[in-house]
Amino acid sequence: MIFDFALIADSIPKMLTGFWMTFELWFLSAVLGMALAIILLLMRISGRWYLFSPAMIYIYIFRGTPILVQIFIIYHGMPQLEFVRESMFWPILREPFGCAILALTLNTGAYVSEILRGGVLGVDRGLKEAGAALGLSATHRFIYITTPIAIRLALPAYSNDIISLMKSTALASTITLLDMMGIARTIVAETYAPYEIFISLMIIYLIMTWITQRTFGWLEKRMSRHVRSEA
Secondary structure, three states, X not given: OOOXXXXXXXXXXXXXXXHHHHHHHHHHHHHHHHHHHHHHHHHHOOOOHHHHHHHHHHHHHHHHOOHHHHHHHHHHHHHHOHHHHOOOOHHHHOOHHHHHHXXXXXXXXXXXXXXXXXXXXXXXXXHHHHHXXXXXXXXXXHHHHHHHHHHHHHHHHHHHHHHHHHHHXXXXXXXXXXXXXXXXXXXXXXXXXXXHHHHHHHHHHHHHHHHHHHHHHHHHHHHOOOOOOOO
């Protein structure tokens, strides 16, 4: 098999024109997903069954089903509902970009909430008791003691989820969005050269993954700079 390197050189700039679409999907879904995850976390640790149970059901559904199915249900199914078409959200949901953001947000929110919960549960009980002994309220203990430590503990797993979210944005091409994957599929349809195009796209995603890993690695070291390993 002979690769057409001229085609690769010509196609990479074209695929990169979809980078900002990919980045917007990735960034907005990550930010909104984090906000949703915090809400779900607070519901999970509230101790109230009427908050705990809906959060558990939501997390189970979105972690237990493929994100591609979720995208298709939101994009193809929700417009069939009259109350959705008459709602204030219809201008967003009638566009594939809005549907993709919603699906990615709902999916990553479920995963990140469990990552954050793991971080919260990993905080040493003695630290909380020490805060109580100092007279800190439960709210202050959660904000000033639990949260900083939980973030540090959850960061490695969160970085993996962010990378998974970045790769999941490629599924947006299935609902007509011209992100990098969508442009790559268009080029393949025109050139009948899937190996060159998709390998080139794979390299682009690998570079994005490497940059993300390095960034989170720096953050982990920065947040753990005061932690000294025991001899």
